[in-house]
Amino acid sequence: MALRGNLIVGQSGGPTAVINASLAGVIEEAKKHSEVGDLYGAVGGVEGMLREEMVDLRAEGDGVTSLLSRTPSAALGSCRKKLVESEYERLLAVLKAHNVRYLCYIGGNDSADTCHRIGRLAAEAGWEMRVVGIPKTVDNDLAYTDHCPGYGSVARFNAMAVRDAGLDTAALHTVDRVKIVETMGRNAGWITAATALAREAPGDPPHFIYLPERTFDRERFLSDVKRQVEKGRGCVVAVCEGIRDGEGNVLVSFKHDVGTDSFGHKQLGGVGDYLVELIAEGLGIKGRFDKAGTIQRVFGLAQSEVDVAEAEMVGAAAVQRACEGVTDMMVTLERVNQEPYRCETGLAPLADVANAERPMPDEYIAPGGNDVTPAFLEYARPLIGGPLPAYARLRMSRVAKRVEAQHQQPRSDCD
Amino acid sequence: MALRGNLIVGQSGGPTAVINASLAGVIEEAKKHSEVGDLYGAVGGVEGMLREEMVDLRAEGDGVTSLLSRTPSAALGSCRKKLVESEYERLLAVLKAHNVRYLCYIGGNDSADTCHRIGRLAAEAGWEMRVVGIPKTVDNDLAYTDHCPGYGSVARFNAMAVRDAGLDTAALHTVDRVKIVETMGRNAGWITAATALAREAPGDPPHFIYLPERTFDRERFLSDVKRQVEKGRGCVVAVCEGIRDGEGNVLVSFKHDVGTDSFGHKQLGGVGDYLVELIAEGLGIKGRFDKAGTIQRVFGLAQSEVDVAEAEMVGAAAVQRACEGVTDMMVTLERVNQEPYRCETGLAPLADVANAERPMPDEYIAPGGNDVTPAFLEYARPLIGGPLPAYARLRMSRVAKRVEAQHQQPRSDCD
Incomplete structure (x- = not known):
């Protein structure tokens, strides 16, 4: 039976040009699932959850997501917050008070760690909640994924x-x-x-x-x-x-x-x-x-079209997988074809992704x-996402010289 | 009677996103004037003239100018060269040897100075040559013009x-x-x-x-x-x-x-x-x-459409004016209407523009x-050149709090 309850989504770590596209993906997909009730955005990631600062994403205009995908940085606000044990009780209380059964967290290595901790915390407390990470980092250093949205x-x-x-x-x-x-x-x-x-x-x-x-x-x-x-x-x-x-x-x-x-x-x-x-x-x-x-x-202005589409895709996939019962996992990108290029989504355990770096x-x-x-x-x-805009290259066809080097010119490497 | 001879164009000072658009304007306009024979590009501005390093701009493909206008930096190469007296003779010899009767120089304050010196030099030597400056500087600090191509x-x-x-x-x-x-x-x-x-x-x-x-x-x-x-x-x-x-x-x-x-x-x-x-x-x-x-x-990618069009316009105007007999002047931009915005070209003496700064x-x-x-x-x-691309702004409608501040959270200005 489907798990009924509310969904919260947060953005974490350094902003990117497409982290909002992942947020848009979450919002659009969540709206398709009747088991998802309220749709909350955590203001400033897990810091917002701790402070119980949440916004109602269903109250946003219907057309907002397409523009959101074109808007860089993290619209909900972000954080670089490492959860400490003394905060666990408070966090769980907030999630339970708002009947949060789905948690999607968009971030990098450290966010996967945070995400994993929250999932374990809920499980230990017997609070059924599905926690799925959504990859994001310009550094492209997450393991278990072909690449990270934001990198392109x-x-x-x-x-x-x-x-x-x-x-x-x-x-x-x-x-x-x-x-x-x-x-x-x-x-x-x-x-x-x-x-x-x-x-x-x-x-x-x-x-x-x-x-x-x-x-x-x-x-x-x-x-x-x-x-x-x-x-x-x-x-x-x-x-x-x-x-x-x-x-x-x-x-x-x-x-x-x-x-x-x-x-x-x-x-x-x-x-x-x-x-x-x-x-x-x-x-x-x-x-x-x-x-x-x-x-x-x-x-x-430099958004990669491929990056935008994939960021939306991993956001949507997180909600799909969570609704199917997946938890404690991060969505990954798997390259299934090189020419023409195509990626599909996969899954990797949050614990494996957490704090790992892929040089x-x-x-x-x-x-x-x-x-x-x-x-x-x-x-x-x-x-x-396609070639860079075309630029002109002049042929630079040299004109034959007619004047002797009458005056010694200072030597220069200009050519 | 029209002055028959060749035209040389040079680029000088710091590159901009549209200095090549002015070059394109010069090329396209020059092709319309039968009195203009060969069309030379000085490689690296006046340094190229001194070294007799010139390219044949008529040998470039016909379609190159439209792409050139979209190509940033200075395709001919640029310089920051202050002419010294010992170079005058050599410079004039090169210009005469190639029957240069039109000189268009795209640059800022210092380039106007260079341009003025060359014009005076030719006049003193009895070499009929029309010298016209084309404004360019991202700093927008040239006097006698509403603004400078490159700035937009x-x-x-x-x-x-x-x-x-x-x-x-x-x-x-x-x-x-x-x-x-x-x-x-x-x-x-x-x-x-x-x-x-x-x-x-x-x-x-x-x-x-x-x-x-x-x-x-x-x-x-x-x-x-x-x-x-x-x-x-x-x-x-x-x-x-x-x-x-x-x-x-x-x-x-x-x-x-x-x-x-x-x-x-x-x-x-x-x-x-x-x-x-x-x-x-x-x-x-x-x-x-x-x-x-x-x-x-x-x-x-951030080219202003207005800037591109005006850079082409001042380039073309320099050739037009030179063919009409103007010399020792720089083309300027004059704002003739604010709403809708429209600029026309004017002229200012190179000597006045030279070395002046407009804070x-x-x-x-x-x-x-x-x-x-x-x-x-x-x-x-x-x-x-038009508004910046539209971005989404979330309404951020707050969800009512349900949990008392059970644990004192560290004070934060996060909102």
Whole structure:
């Protein structure tokens, strides 16, 4: 017999361009199931549940979900909250008071942990409730899923940004010879790797990609940059915020230290500035860094169509599976076909997903450690939802020179 | 009688999202004038002219210009080159050897200076040549023109970026309470000011806008941020790279110092990191900074349709005017109607434009010095080419609480 009761949905962890598409998927699917009564949104994830701050999602206009899927960030509010034991009783009391029988939680590794704890808590208390996780993280570092909703869009943004920043650098390479593009990704290089999708022809930027899966070697880096700069046309480097040197130190230039969340994650970011200084000091070459920061993960205009559709799909699947009796699981994406690309949903135990990290595998990292492999490109290309907008490439047919070099010009690598 | 001869076009200064649209405008218009023979592109602006590095733009495919208008950065290559006297003779020799009678130069303040020098040089040598400048700068700080092509697109990008970063901050404001978005703009606040176009309702981000036209006061800033953070929902600050304190110091956190170009402009950027540190030290509050850097000025996806059309228009107008006999002038934009918005082209002497800067006027800066006025919004809104994409706003209808506050929850501004 169907479990009758109310459903609560929460959003957790860092916002993405499509976490609201998953919320839209939950809402639309829940409306199709008569056993689901009220439809609650937790304000600020599990923090909102603890404070009993919930909104009535059935009170939203009927047309809101299609626009919601196009709206970046987390419309219900998010949190980075690790549940502590002293809060368990309160949480359960709130869920029971509102007859919550279905809980869908959209988040990453840490959210899977939270989700699993809530499920275990309810089971121990004899409160029948189905808890299903919905994957989300721009970092793409969840295990047991082909990829994570949110990744395709941040990958698309960064591929575009590096293509554009590369054109910028090429145009003005006599002034700013090096461009460092710093991406998010924490301890996983997936986002940084995706900048390789900017390339359309051999030699196109990014010229180097530095991933946290490989130890960063300052001398090697300076040698890479020097070699590329000497070719002319400038050097574009994509680097992950989380790269570490041989001693395990992250490379950051800033001094403040107030950024550690309740899961113990330290705030990263600052490597771009650090590398510009390293190049200035080590090579005497001027560079610039671009650090789109949180803009990259929520830039609505760069949404991947595939990402939006899959985010909706995993949201809907969570409700379907929960209504079928599934609990303590996270919805996953399984690639069932590469050409044409197609994913279906699967399931993985929340406990397995919780707190696990999936770094980039060796087969996706070039032997030199400063680039990706064709296998990675094959993996990532379908996720960004179609090719980047077409740009013109001039033929640049040279006009024959007519003037002798009457005056010695200062040597320049401009070409 | 029409002046018969060849035309050369160059791109100069920092790339923009639409400087190629002006190039496309030049190419298309030049093809309509029978007195214009060969059509040369200078590779890397005046540096390319000095090195006699030119490409044949008539050899490009016929369809290239429409795609070129959609392609950011400077397709011919750019430079930041101040002509010195010892180069005059060589430059003139190159122009004469290729029978250049028309010179169109797309650039900003410094480029107008270069353009004016070339024109004077040719006139003094008795070489009949018409020199017309085409305005371009994301900084929007050229005098004698309503605004500069390139500005509408960087404004659109930053309005979107701040709207999205604002949603991101609101969602996770219990973790990252402050978001600093650092924009370009050098000594003029136009780009930073445009982030105000992100607002759709009262209280929307950005909450404060700090412009280089006003002295930056650290205490006042900390007090602004503290007040906003206490309201809950986080604090989003847009700040220009070029702000200075009461002693005239720019606020940068980086130590390297290799970034001064031949016009004496020092590289800016770094204020975002600086302010995050200031907030950490002064208020003990965690913040983040986003610095899109050069990505903001060339992000193809954020092109303003108005900006593209006007960039093409000024490019075409330069050729038209030159063919009519105009020389030593820059094409300008004149706003002839506000509703519906419409601009026409005008002319201003290159010597007047050269090296002038147009900061934001007082009437566009709010009396408090940390925001813009409605008059600025009226000025800037048409330039970004239509409203930003629509986003959903949930009604967030609260569910009545049923559980007493059994356990005292830690006080939080999460709402």
